Amino acid sequence: MVVYLDHAATSPIRPEVLECYTQHLSLVGNPSSVHSSGQLARKALEEAREQVANAIGANRNEVIFTSGGTESDNLAIKGLFWARNKDASRPLIVSAATEHHAVIDPIDWLEKExxxxxxxxxxxxxxxxDLVxxxxxxxxxxxxVALISLMWANNETGVITDINEVVELAKTFDIPVHSDAVAAFGHISINFAQTGLTAMSITAHKVGGPVGVGALVVARSAKLTSLVHGGGQERAMRSGTMNAAGAKAFGLACELAVSILDSHRAHTVILRDRLVEGVLKLVPTARFSRADAPGLPDNAHFTFAGCSGDSLLFLLDQAGVCVSNGSACQAGVTAASHVLLAMGRDESEASGCLRMTFSHTNTIEDVDAFLAALPQAHASAHRAGYTSS
Ligand SMILES: Cc1ncc(COP(=O)(O)O)c(C=O)c1O
Incomplete structure (x- = not known):
């Protein structure tokens, strides 16, 4: 049996969500059509918007459905930049080198082009x-400054940013703040309204929903230029026929994720602590990446000196345990973690990392299976050194 400890890459769709999704896929109408079939699809879409909004403490009008986290990040960053830098007086985009590539790459592109x-x-x-x-x-x-974009929680190390503090600093100067909350939502409590954020990205497939649907939450007062132009759907910020079935599945996934947030935390903290303790006992040279910084309850990220993360991952996979060596969103490209490099680690340490992430479905036995497989995988990976071949 495969032990799955890679929920931060994608978490399996929940059975109730799958049922809801497949049911709604047979909806006939386009949510923009005025006839009764269209209105049924519209009803499902608007119910979903309400569900998502309630789960994140936002107003329903603030939820703009997208195809996922990457699109939401692009829309927020390019959209805010274009809206705020029309006369080229605000060219600065403030972010961090530890962000996901869905944030870093649009910023790089805006810089080049x-x-x-x-x-x-x-x-x-x-x-x-460093907020100071x-x-x-x-x-x-x-x-x-056109905008600030800082993630709520890091998808590799699980480190949490004090988003309230960031918004507080920006508010003094009336600067909009976007936060990529893809890794945080469903793992810790999120309240969009309370933070005063201008925009926030979330995605369904990290919270038991389907791949290919997400949202950018946009404050009602925000001005943001659209990436795509067309039918003017979603407050004219995201034209295109709306995905009612995907939205409905996302809405239910959000509702379920938030309803079990406390028990999820209590359960996954036990698993994480057992795993962290076990790893440090079995491999004393392993380093828990975020040390004493505030972090997600269900994330354990380590570096293993003298090993390639790829080798470790491959050997653990052979032993039936799925983990990650960083972000799964880099299309299989083997590279040192840009997050660890930004944290000051050298190339070899940044290439020797493993991330284990849990959901409420994981068990103590899953952790023990990982710990049972680790010593041999580590010994073999260490013999092989830094290269994965
Ligand atoms: C922090 C973060 N932002 C954005 C994304 C991209 O989201 P999506 O896969 O929905 O495009 C991911 C995916 O792993 C992520 O972890």
Whole structure:
């Protein structure tokens, strides 16, 4: 039997969500059609919007359905940049080098093609963003800043950013803040309204929903230029016929994820702590990446000196345990983790990492299966050194 400890890459669709999804796939109408079939599809879509909004503490009008986290991040970053830098007076985009590529790459693209200037806030060796530095930077440069984009929780190390503090700093200068909450939502409590964020990205497939649907939550007062133009759906921010079935499945997944948030935390913390303790006992040279920084309850990320993360991953997979060596969203490209490099680790350490992430469906036996497989995988990977071939 396969032990799945890679829920941060994607978490299996929940049975209730699968049933809801397949049921709604046979909906006939286009939600924009005025006839009764269209109105049935519209009803499902709007119910879903309400479910998502309730799960994240937002107003239903603030939920813009998208195809997932990557699109939401692109829409937020390019959309806010274009809206705020029309006269080229605000070229600065403030973010961190530990962000997901769905944030870093649009910023790089805007820098190369559209006159943006990226500003990367430093992080410490635990991956925590330096908010003292940010405050000073904003004090001196706020007039030229288009937006700030900082993730709520890091998808590799699980480190949590103090988003309330970031928004507080930005508010003084009236700068919009986007947060990629893809890794945080469904794992810790999220309240969009309470933070005062301008925009926030979430995706369904990390919370037991289907792949290919997500949302950008956009404050009602926000001004944001659309990436795509067409029928003007979704407050004209995301044209295209709406995916009522996907939205409905996402809505239910959000509802379920939030309804078990406390028990999820209580359960996964036990699994995570058992795993962390076990790893450090079995491999004393292993390093728990975020150290004492605040982190997600269901994420354990380590570096293993002298090993390639790819080798470890492959050997553990052969032993029937699925884990990750970082972000699954990098299309199978083997590279040192840009997150660990940004945290000041050298190339070899940044290439020797493993991430184990849990859901409420994991058990103590899953952790023990991982710990049973680790010593041999580690010994073989260590013999092979840094290369995975
Ligand atoms: C933090 C973060 N942002 C964005 C994404 C991209 O989301 P999606 O796969 O829905 O496009 C991911 C996916 O792993 C992620 O972890």
């Amino acid at each position: 559209q006159g943006a200037e990226a500003v990367w806030v430093p992080v410490d060796e635990r991956g925590v963003v 530095w940010l405050k000073e930077f904003l004090t001196n440069n706020h007039e030229r």
